[in-house]
């Protein structure tokens with residue numbers, strides 16, 4: 264895949280997508296948002312990787328938000344489409360069908376923080392900071408931030424960070440369950456790939472089904488979620504991967520999953 268603002272590489276069954284606009288701290292202009300959506304769709308359709316990592320170029324920023332220079336001409340009716348375009352990007356990432364790890368190498372602000380919130384996991388370098396500074400610009404965190412931050416850290420805490428614009432340090436983020444792991448900057452890639460490789464040893468179809476059960480079940484009431492869980496379990500038990508996983512256990516060997 265060739266892009267103007269992204270790099271894409273593969274390490275085995277792990278895809279690594281890097282936002283590459285370091286001069287503006289990897290801020291997302293319209294073209295980059297379009298490219299992230301295209302890259303995510305390609306990853307989904309090609310089925311070549313079992314985990315996707317998203318990160319930013321350099322060691323200063325993951326993504327410092329939407330590109331503010333593109334806000335200048337926004338009028339009354341434009342904000343809705345602008346927001347929905349960013350939401351499409353975060354929705355595609357959240358529902359990719361494979362785990363997506365935000366490898367947060369620095370500042371993740373505004374739309375960058377919202378991109379990280381849509382990922383399955385967030386691994387932060389010790390120097391990383393997250394924040395939703397949009398209200399200071401007179402706009403709203405419109406890339407899913409008002410909804411996803413509240414769901415992850417709770418309504419009251421989310422409102423605190425949205426209304427104050429205070430940045431959240433890496434350790435603080437870990438303590439409130441917003442970061443899954445905090446590591447030294449020079450170990451960030453290694454530890455992220457370690458997690459990605461661990462997930463790659465699991466049955467890929469079961470991974471996908473579990474993601475669906477959690478992502479969609481969480482939005483429903485408990486009994487509906489449990490029925491969804493049972494349906495996902497039923498799909499899983501019919502796969503060749505499940506036969507292989509169970510046989511490998513009984514035969515005391517490692518499973519060889521084919522995603523079938």
Ligand code: CO8
Pocket residue numbers: 286287288290327328329330331332342345346349370372373374375396397400402403404405406
């Ligand atoms: N957009 C455009 N350019 C940016 C952005 C950005 N978000 N962030 C940084 N840059 C540019 C700077 O303008 C600067 O460019 P130049 O060298 O040409 O002056 C360069 O990157 C380096 O930045 P700084 O010199 O400012 O670096 P500092 O270390 O001094 O400061 C900060 C770093 C604190 C990150 C500072 O750059 C900053 O505050 N940036 C803006 C952060 C921000 O407010 N992000 C949220 C944007 S709004 C958003 O994301 C909304 C998404 C949802 C859609 C909403 C619908 C309306």
